[in-house]
Amino acid sequence: MADPLRDHETSESRIEELLLAGLDHYFNGQHELAISVWTRVLFLDRSHARARAYIERARGAIAERQREGEELLQTGAAAFSRGDAADARRLLTSAIERGVPPDEALSMLDRLERLEPAAASHARAEVLERRALRHTRALPAPRGAHPATLLLVLAIGIASGVLVMIAWSSGVFPWSAWPTATASAPRQLDPLPVPSPSEVSLARARAWSGSGRLRDALAALDAIRPGDPLRAQADELRARLQQQLLDAARAAAPPTR
Numbered sequence: 363m364a365d366p367l368r369d370h371e372t373s374e375s376r377i378e379e380l381l382l383a384g385l386d387h388y389f390n391g392q393h394e395l396a397i398s399v400w401t402r403v404l405f406l407d408r409s410h411a412r413a414r415a416y417i418e419r420a421r422g423a424i425a426e427r428q429r430e431g432e433e434l435l436q437t438g439a440a441a442f443s444r445g446d447a448a449d450a451r452r453l454l455t456s457a458i459e460r461g462v463p464p465d466e467a468l469s470m471l472d473r474l475e476r477l478e479p480a481a482a483s484h485a486r487a488e489v490l491e492r493r494a495l496r497h498t499r500a501l502p503a504p505r506g507a508h509p510a511t512l513l514l515v516l517a518i519g520i521a522s523g524v525l526v527m528i529a530w531s532s533g534v535f536p537w538s539a540w541p542t543a544t545a546s547a548p549r550q551l552d553p554l555p556v557p558s559p560s561e562v563s564l565a566r567a568r569a570w571s572g573s574g575r576l577r578d579a580l581a582a583l584d585a586i587r588p589g590d591p592l593r594a595q596a597d598e599l600r601a602r603l604q605q606q607l608l609d610a611a612r613a614a615a616p617p618t619r
């Protein structure tokens with residue numbers, strides 16, 4: 363005949379193991395996997411409050427990660443539109459890592475790759491042009507140059523500058539084709555009410571101690587370093603576990619004659 367009390371204890375032990383395994387995934391940033399593990403707890407106990415709370419927190423972390431990705435995508439698009447290739451590449455790559463739909467970000471990254479050679483050629487041309495201008499200024503002015511000629515050259519230069527500004531504002535240049543996006547100020551993350559890694563290690567040690575896995579429990583306590591607020595509780599539990607191991611060793615030793 364089945365023992366209901368023993369079955370209940372087995373179920374509680376399994377639930378505790380699943381909760382701790384999910385927390386391990388959560389602290390490693392694997393929020394979807396943590397939700398999957400905690401959902402298995404609900405199959406064992408549909409009204410388990412801790413499992414439901416952990417799932418909601420993990421979903422909130424996923425939503426926050428997606429929001430950060432959208433902000434990075436918008437900020438990267440703004441950097442792209444103003445021609446800041448290095449900043450745009452960094453922001454767009456971070457947005458993809460946070461799980462935003464990659465189509466738009468990859469499209470801008472691809473355009474950055476194609477525009478880089480053209481930008482380098484344009485920069486070299488500007489350097490050569492400045493050198494030529496300095497060389498021209500160093501040359502003596504030709505004899506008989508009329509002031510009207512100098513005024514004409516100055517007028518052409520001013521007109522060229524005006525045309526460049528008009529082309530920039532109208533989106534003729536390839537890097538000005540994307541609309542400027544205004545990125546909202548980053549919002550500080552509220553601390554999630556989940557156990558810390560030290561609390562997880564202590565809870566795991568207690569669970570293994572209750573199930574007779576004394577050496578595994580001692581190994582879990584090693585993760586709680588000196589100076590941790592839970593170190594005193596860990597030391598107390600470690601002393602009890604070591605005493606239990608010593609008692610077990612004495613009981614198993616053959617009697618001396």
